[in-house]
């Protein structure tokens with residue numbers, strides 16, 4: 001929107017969270033609170049400023065496109081806005097102020113709110129909601145003619161004011177000039193000895209300036225998170241919505257209650273997700289995929305018709321079409337499984353690539369390994385990729401066969417169609433088409449079984 005900038009307040013510690021981590025870094029629906037708020041803000045303005053303080057570096061890292069203002073000491077929401085005064089010097093348009101802890105706010109609602117503010121010709125407008133349990137929120141005090149008088153914090157409210165159910169969402173539009181003029185007069189004579197942004201409203205009205213109150217039709221959007229209980233409740237709300245949306249698009253979710261899907265995850269039609277599955281941030285799943293119970297998939301792509309069996313952990317990896325993984329497989333760190341690969345029970349694959357049609361069915365570790373097409377990696381194969389100091393690569397070319405319980409000591413290469421006999425410890429390259437046997441020959445001593453005495 002024209003001539004409008006946004007300021008998000010995200011410097012607070014969030015004392016009520018009882019956390020070592022700044023409140024706005026806590027996550028709902030797979031994204032930090034501040035990411036949700038920033039996303040909504042960015043839909044109405046290209047100029048989004050964020051006031052940071054507690055764990056500023058972590059907050060900044062999440063928002064590469066934002067501008068930042070440091071609030072060294074957190075002396076209240078009014079003080080937070082005042083810290084941004086220099087960022088708005090010479091700007092005479094509108095400033096939308098948002099708290100960093102309202103993750104459900106939508107861009108459309110913000111836009112409608114700004115239009116209300118403009119249509120009314122107000123110096124400031126506050127987004128409010130009528131809610132059944134206003135505990136903890138600032139209350140909107142209106143005059144006899146129904147116009148806004150001021151906002152009173154819960155902690156500072158009289159019993160009469162506490163009965164008001166119209167609450168302050170902490171989302172505002174201000175005329176920039178009026179905002180900073182009024183802020184200069186805010187004092188900290190209240191129960192928390194803080195500089196309250198809410199006081200700006202009373203200051204403006206007492207000077208005869210008009211303040212609008214826009215009551216939202218959708219109070220859920222302005223819910224602020226202050227406690228772990230509220231964090232869990234909003235997370236549940238978002239995840240329920242996400243499952244609903246995916247089901248509407250043709251995904252089967254057997255038990256939505258136990259299914260955790262981050263908001264940015266994409267899932268194709270006719271995919272079936274069994275109970276107790278977690279699909280996390282960055283994951284894109286194709287069509288007709290089956291994900292069985294107790295699997296966690298983070299930042300992976302999974303091609304159509306693939307199957308992830310029970311209890312797998314798949315992280316930062318790319319999985320092709322018609323692949324079968326699990327049960328109990330661990331695939332991680334930039335691994336690629338090409339189409340029609342089969343990875344079975346208790347197989348760990350790290351930073352490796354398996355070519356089309358390759359199989360590793362049981363009890364194997366492949367790390368820093370490039371495997372060609374149609375390779376058979378038998379049970380118990382281990383790539384010894386770490387010498388205690390450095391990691392080394394293993395290459396296994398197309399059509400090779402690695403027998404059971406073999407150790408491939410990297411760096412090493414097994415050529416095309418080569419065969420490594422079971423139980424081998426491979427320390428040197430194996431040429432194409434060769435048979436490599438690297439183990440002691442069996443010795444048989446007749447009648448010498450020691451465990452039964454001769455009669």
Ligand code: UD1
Pocket residue numbers: 009010011012013014024051071073074075076077078079080099100101136137138139151153167168169170195196197198223224226
């Ligand atoms: C605030 C409002 C209250 C409103 C509620 C809605 C004030 C005084 N009160 O209360 O009327 O009903 O939001 O959710 O404004 N922050 C800073 N620097 C500071 C203090 C806070 O950046 O010095 C940030 C916080 O990180 C947070 C936001 O401001 O993102 C709101 O602060 P919070 O302490 O949650 O305010 P509430 O007590 O919820």
Ligand code: CA
Pocket residue numbers: 099101224225226
């Ligand atoms: Ca809050």
